[in-house]
Amino acid sequence: NKMVGIIILNYNTWEESKECIKSIISSKPQTDYKIYLVDNNSPVTCDRDYLLFLDESGVVFIANKENRGYAAGNNVGIKRALQDECDAIVICNSDILFNEGTIDGLYKRLFKDEKIGIIGPQVLYKGRPDHITRYCKTEFPQKYFGTTFLRHFYPSINKRYYGLDLPEDEERFCHDVSGCCFMMKNTCARQITPLDEHTFLFEEELIMGIRCSENGYKVLYYPYVNVIHNHSGSTSKSASFSYIKGTMSELYYCRRYLNANSLQIIPLYLIRVMSYIRRMLTDAGYRRDFRKYLTTTIKGFGMPIESFNS
Numbered sequence: 001n002k003m004v005g006i007i008i009l010n011y012n013t014w015e016e017s018k019e020c021i022k023s024i025i026s027s028k029p030q031t032d033y034k035i036y037l038v039d040n041n042s043p044v045t046c047d048r049d050y051l052l053f054l055d056e057s058g059v060v061f062i063a064n065k066e067n068r069g070y071a072a073g074n075n076v077g078i079k080r081a082l083q084d085e086c087d088a089i090v091i092c093n094s095d096i097l098f099n100e101g102t103i104d105g106l107y108k109r110l111f112k113d114e115k116i117g118i119i120g121p122q123v124l125y126k127g128r129p130d131h132i133t134r135y136c137k138t139e140f141p142q143k144y145f146g147t148t149f150l151r152h153f154y155p156s157i158n159k160r161y162y163g164l165d166l167p168e169d170e171e172r173f174c175h176d177v178s179g180c181c182f183m184m185k186n187t188c189a190r191q192i193t194p195l196d197e198h199t200f201l202f203e204e205e206l207i208m209g210i211r212c213s214e215n216g217y218k219v220l221y222y223p224y225v226n227v228i229h230n231h232s233g234s235t236s237k238s239a240s241f242s243y244i245k246g247t248m249s250e251l252y253y254c255r256r257y258l259n260a261n262s263l264q265i266i267p268l269y270l271i272r273v274m275s276y277i278r279r280m281l282t283d284a285g286y287r288r289d290f291r292k293y294l295t296t297t298i299k300g301f302g303m304p305i306e307s308f309n310s
Contacts, residue, residue, distance in 0.1 A: 002031055002032055002087060002107075003031075003032045003033065003034060003084070003085065003086045003087060003088075004029070004031050004032070004033040004034075004086060004087075004088045004089070004090060004103060004107060004183070005033070005034050005036060005077075005080075005081030005084060005086030005088070005089045005090070006024060006033055006034070006035045006036065006089075006090040006092065006103075007036045007038060007074055007077035007078065007081065007089065007090065007091050007092070008020055008021065008035065008036070008037050008038065008092055008093075008094055009038050009040060009070065009073045009074055009077070009091075009093065009094065010037055010038065010039045010040065010042065010094050011039070011040040011041075011042050011067060011073075011094075012042045012043065012044055013094040013095065014042070014044075014046050014050060016094040016095045016230070017037060017094040018050070018053065019097065020092065020093075020094055020095070020096055020097060020098070021035055021037070021054075021057055021059060023096075023097040023098045023099075024098050024103070025057060026100075027098045027099060027100045027101070027102060027103065028100065029103040029104050030104050031103060031104055031107050033103065034058070034060060034081070034084065034086065035057070035058070035059045035060065036059070036060045036062060036077045036080055036081060037054060037059050037060070037061050037062070038062045038064065038073050038074070038076055038077040039061070039062070039063050039064060040064050040066075040067040040068075040069075040073040041063075041064050041065060041066050041067040042067075060080065062076055062077065062080065064076060068197060068200070068309060069197070069199065069200030069201055069245070069309060070179070070195075070199070070200070070201055070202075070204055071194075071195035071196055071197045071199055071200075071204050072195075072197040072309075074091055074195060075193065075194040075195055075197065077091075078091075078189060078193050078194070078195075079194070081189075082186065082189060082190065085186075086186060087185070087186045088107055088110060088111075088183055088184065088185055088186060089183070089184045089186070089189055090103065090106075090181070090182070090183045090184075091179065091181070091182055091184070092180065092181040092182075092227070093179075093180045093181065093229070095180075095229060095230040095231060096180060096181045096227050096228070096229055096230075097227060097228040097230065098227055099225070099226055099227065099228070101225055102121055102225040102226065102227055103183075105121075105222070105224060105225035106119050106121060106183040106222060106225060107183065109171075109220070109222050109224075110183055110185060110220075111185075113218070113220075115216070115217065115218045116185070116217070116218050116219075116220050117184060117185055117187075117188030117191075117192070117212045117215070117217025117218065117219065118176075118177065118182055118183070118184050118185075118188060118208065118212060118217065118219045118220070119177070119182065119183050119184075119219075119220045119221075119222050120133065120177025120178060120181065120182040120183075120219070120220070120221055120222065121181060121182075121222055121223070121225045121226050121227050122168075122221075122222075122223035122224075122225070122226040122227075123178050123180060123181060123226065123227055123229050124226050124227065124228050124229065125228075125229050125231060129168050129223070129226075130178070130229060131162045131163070131164060132162070132177075132178040132180075133162065133163060133174050133176070133177050133178065133221045134146075134161055134162060134174060134175050134176050134205070134206070134209070135160065135161060135162070135163045135172075135174045135175055136160065136161060136175050137175055137206075137209065137210060137213075138161075138175075138206045138253075139258060140254075140258065140260070140264070140268070141157055142157065142161045143250075143254075143268055144267075144268065144271075145157035145158055145161075146158050146161040146162065148268070148271045148275075149271070149275075150271075168223060169223055169224075170223065171220060171221060171222050171223060171224065172220070172221055173218050173219065173220055173221075174209075174219050174220070174221045175209040175213070175219060176205040176206055176208055176209030176212075176219055177205065177219060177220075177221055178205060179204050179205040179208075180227075180229050181227045181229070185217075188212065188215070188217050191211075191215045191217075192208060192211035192212060192215060192217070195207070195208070196256075197309060198252050198256070198305065198306070198308040198309050199248075199249040199252055199253070199308070199309060200245040200248065200249060200309045201242055201245040201246055201249060202245070202246040202249045202250070203246075203249040203250060203252070203253040206253060206257070207253070207257065210257060238285070239279075239283065239285060239286070240279075240283070240285040240286045240288070240289040240293070241289070243276060243279070243286070243293070244289065244292065244293050244296055244297065247269070247272050247293070247297045247300075248296065248297060248300050248308065248309075249308075250268070250272070251265060251269070251297065251300040251301070251308075252300070252305065252308045252309075254268070255305055256305050262301045262302075265301070269297070269301075272297075273293075273294075276290070276293055277290075
């Protein structure tokens with residue numbers, strides 16, 4: 001039986017998750033689906049009315065006992081969807097809204113080509129396409145000239161990395177799509193998951209792209225359907241915390257997947273520190289957590305890889 005498992009990861013984003021669920025239902029997918037709401041041990045729990053809403057909507061609610069981040073939380077949902085024999089799995093943030101035809105469009109295109117393992121829709125932010133699809137593996141040139149202010153000094157690398165000179169309305173194969181919303185085949189999921197839980201936030205898409213390539217799967221950007229990303233989720237509500245975890249994930253990625261030593265990473269790290277300091281000028285949260293940022297991330301240079309996110 002055809003079945004799409006849709007995993008929504010929740011952390012203190014109960015209302016956003018509810019709107020995401022409502023958008024899935026109102027988009028009226030023709031393909032059978034099951035929604036899994038995975039709560040990453042939110043300190044604020046939902047009430048009885050919310051649980052009633054989930055039950056009436058046919059949502060499977062999974063409450064994790066601890067918050068170990070994006071990868072670990074989604075792994076719980078992926079495992080359950082595979083147990084339920086879903087032949088495709090959607091991973092989406094709680095602040096995603098689905099438009100009519102998106103789920104069906106992704107599903108049909110995904111199964112037209114047996115080599116496609118992951119497919120991602122066009123992601124709209126403030127009414128415009130969000131350029132977050134990457135077209136090559138993220139090595140140090142892409143890190144420096146695609147993710148830092150240095151992109152202004154070497155724009156050709158940034159353009160190739162994000163496909164900024166490519167037509168916005170044409171499908172194309174890429175290295176990885178945005179982790180905020182994508183669909184994955186059951187067969188692919190069984191080979192590239194569980195997701196690497198050494199990251200807490202960010203870098204997950206880069207790793208999934210690498211694993212797809214290693215296992216012979218293609219990744220497709222499919223702009224003929226789209227979702228709306230409101231960027232109102234848990235990461236935006238604790239920006240300094242997200243920045244700390246993002247830096248740690250980047251250190252792990254560079255060491256584990258680029259085989260980099262500490263000396264190779266230090267220039268990139270110093271750029272992240274400067275960016276953090278710049279944000280301190282306008283955000284009290286960043287000022288409050290500056291010492292924690294330095295002590296936590298500096299430890300990452302000497303930390304054994306297996307100790308990340310432990």
